[in-house]
Amino acid sequence: MSVWPLFFTLQILSIAGVRAHxxxxxxxxxxxxxxxxxxxxxxxxxWFNVDHPGGRGDYEQLDAIRFYYRTxxxxxxxxxxxxxxxxxxxxxxxxxxxxxPSVGFWCLNEEQNPDRNCSNYAVRFLxxxxxxxxxxxxxxxxxxxSQCPALCGQMGVQLRSRNCQSRSALCTGPKVEGKECQxxxxxxxxxxxxxxxxxxxxxxxxxxxxxHILLGSVRGAGGLTAVGAAILHSAKLLTITDHNGHFxxxxxxxxxxxxLTVSLQGHAALSVVVPFSTEHTSVLSVQLKRTxxxxxxxxxxxxxxxxxxxxxxxxxxxxxxxxxxxQWFHNNTLLENHSESTLVMKDLHLEQAGEYYCRASGxxxxxxxxxxxxxxxxxxxxxxxSIEFAKM
Numbered sequence: 001m002s003v004w005p006l007f008f009t010l011q012i013l014s015i016a017g018v019r020a021h022x023x024x025x026x027x028x029x030x031x032x033x034x035x036x037x038x039x040x041x042x043x044x045x046x047w048f049n050v051d052h053p054g055g056r057g058d059y060e061q062l063d064a065i066r067f068y069y070r071t072x073x074x075x076x077x078x079x080x081x082x083x084x085x086x087x088x089x090x091x092x093x094x095x096x097x098x099x100x101p102s103v104g105f106w107c108l109n110e111e112q113n114p115d116r117n118c119s120n121y122a123v124r125f126l127x128x129x130x131x132x133x134x135x136x137x138x139x140x141x142x143x144x145x146s147q148c149p150a151l152c153g154q155m156g157v158q159l160r161s162r163n164c165q166s167r168s169a170l171c172t173g174p175k176v177e178g179k180e181c182q183x184x185x186x187x188x189x190x191x192x193x194x195x196x197x198x199x200x201x202x203x204x205x206x207x208x209x210x211x212h213i214l215l216g217s218v219r220g221a222g223g224l225t226a227v228g229a230a231i232l233h234s235a236k237l238l239t240i241t242d243h244n245g246h247f248x249x250x251x252x253x254x255x256x257x258x259x260l261t262v263s264l265q266g267h268a269a270l271s272v273v274v275p276f277s278t279e280h281t282s283v284l285s286v287q288l289k290r291t292x293x294x295x296x297x298x299x300x301x302x303x304x305x306x307x308x309x310x311x312x313x314x315x316x317x318x319x320x321x322x323x324x325x326x327q328w329f330h331n332n333t334l335l336e337n338h339s340e341s342t343l344v345m346k347d348l349h350l351e352q353a354g355e356y357y358c359r360a361s362g363x364x365x366x367x368x369x370x371x372x373x374x375x376x377x378x379x380x381x382x383x384x385x386s387i388e389f390a391k392m
Contacts (some may be wrong), residue, residue, distance in 0.1 A: 009358055043129050046071055049085070049122035053107070055117040061104040065123075073171050074127035081126075084119040087289040101125060137166030139173065150183030157181065196255045205234045209253040213281050214274060216247045220267055221290035229264040229288070254282045268321040269363065292320035294360060294367040299346050304375040305348055313343045315358035315369055323362035330356055348376050 050068055051059045060082070066073055080101045082090040090097050095118055096111045107118035140163045150156025157178045165170035193200050195207035217227035218241050225245040231238045233252075238260070241247045252258055256276035263269045266286040274284065300313035317323050328338045331354045335343070341360075345352060353376040358369045 018273070041129050042078060042126050044081070045074075045125045045127055047083075047122045048073075049120070053109075053118045053120050056110070057106065057108040058121050059104070060121055060123045061106070061186065062102065062125075063104075065104065066167055070167070073125055075167065075169075077125035077127055079126035080105060080123055082121050082123045084121055086119075088119070090121065095119060097121070099123075137164045137169035137171035139171050140165045142177070145179070148181035148183060150181060151188035152184050154183045155180055156183060169247045195253065195255075196257075197255050205236075206258065207253040207255065208251045210251055211280055212250070212254055212277075213254060214249045214252045214254070214284060215281060216249070216284040216286065218247070218262055218264070218286045218288065220245075220264060220288050223287075226264050226267075226286075226288060229262055232261045232263065233258070235261075254279075260284075262288065264288055267291055269290075274332050289320050291364050292318075294319035294323060294362065294365055296367060296369065299369045300343075300356060300358060300372045302373045304377065306377050307348055307350060307379055309348055310344065310346045311348055311352075311374055312345070313356055313358070313372065313374075315341050315343075317341070317360035317367055319362065319364050321363050323360035323367075325361050327359045327361075327374045328356065329359065330354055350376050350378055352376055 004391045023070055032340060048060065048069060048244055050064050050066045051061075062073065062077070078101060080099050081104045082097065084090070084093060090099075090105075094113075095107055095116075097105065097118075099105045105121060105123045107121060109117045112118060138157075142162045143160050145158045145160045148156050148158050158181045159176055159178050161176045163175075189204065191200055191204035191205050193207070197290060198209035200206075201208045202307045216231070217228045220226040220229075225243075226241055227245060229241040229245065229247075231240065231247055231249065238249055239247050252260075252274055254274050254277035255274065258274040259271055263273050268291050270286060270288055272284065272286055274282065294317050297316035297318050298314055300315055301312075303311055305311045315326060315328075315329070317326075326341050327340055328335045328343045341358075343356070343358070353374055355371040355373055357371045360367050378383070
């Protein structure tokens with residue numbers, strides 16, 4: 001596909017143009033010379049050549065030109081002009097051609113003289129200056145807002161869209177718009193929390209005392225000021241410490257039952273209870289410890305037991321914070337219902353022999369012991385050894 005800067009002198013006007021050019025609607029070689037009177041508010045576009053002669057002929061259709069050059073042809077061209085790629089006006093080629101400003105230009109091989117096919121043509125269009133220069137399209141109306149997708153008690157986004165109605169110009173601006181929306185109210189849940197002081201909050205997870213203020217101070221490892229430490233209650237963030245490591249929480253009940261969690265990067269999280277007080281102001285001081293990786297204090301050892309006896313393995317792991325769960329494995333299979341640091345097995349059976357190891361895990365990571373072996377001697381084996389010993 002190529003666009004040639006120079007082509008022919010044929011000018012074909014639409015019916016809305018000069019009536020003398022109605023013959024160019026059919027574009028026969030017998031048509032008389034074209035006479036075009038230009039107007040100041042119209043101008044020609046650049047040349048377009050989107051098709052090459054082959055098959056049935058040469059087609060320079062307006063729809064195809066708009067597909068490749070959408071913003072360069074106006075909505076309603078007034079006239080069309082065609083020339084060959086060798087600078088020959090269409091009416092001087094001796095070929096039968098067709099043109100319509102609203103459709104384009106075409107030449108059919110079957111309509112030409114014997115042993116002759118259509119030439120390669122390019123076209124241009126006459127457009128109003130204010131439209132041909134502008135690339136601003138026209139938007140259609142907005143659609144209705146979509147339904148709010150938010151669940152109860154949550155926020156969501158509603159959408160609406162519009163389409164560009166111009167075929168020859170791009171529309172600027174958003175095609176889709178959104179706005180925040182509030183989901184429906186959640187059904188009220190029954191709250192069974194009872195408060196010795198104050199009242200139950202809206203979430204039904206804490207007691208609130210509006211007249212009370214809790215003042216606190218947090219220090220990190222080495223007594224350094226803990227800046228940006230998070231103060232949480234029931235996994236919800238209440239506040240963070242300021243540049244002095246201080247915090248202030250109004251409304252917390254000093255009933256001796258409210259537990260806060262203090263968290264700081266590089267330190268072990270610490271749970272503290274708001275002490276009981278009858279004053280309007282309470283003071284809480286917190287000292288955090290630096291996180292310490294888990295390390296083994298004692299590991300299980302190899303053991304041998306008789307069938308029916310009891311065997312136990314011990315696994316002690318320390319760290320800051322300490323591990324919060326233990327798991328025991330037998331021949332790489334997790335033993336259910338065994339989550340303590342000590343594994344006790346009573347009334348041993350032969351199938352319980354094999355390898356055992358412990359895995360401790362917590363907020364600071366996990367640690368696994370080396371496998372140890374448990375041998376379970378059957379009663380028949382013991383009797384056989386007793387007989388052999390007696391014969392000696």
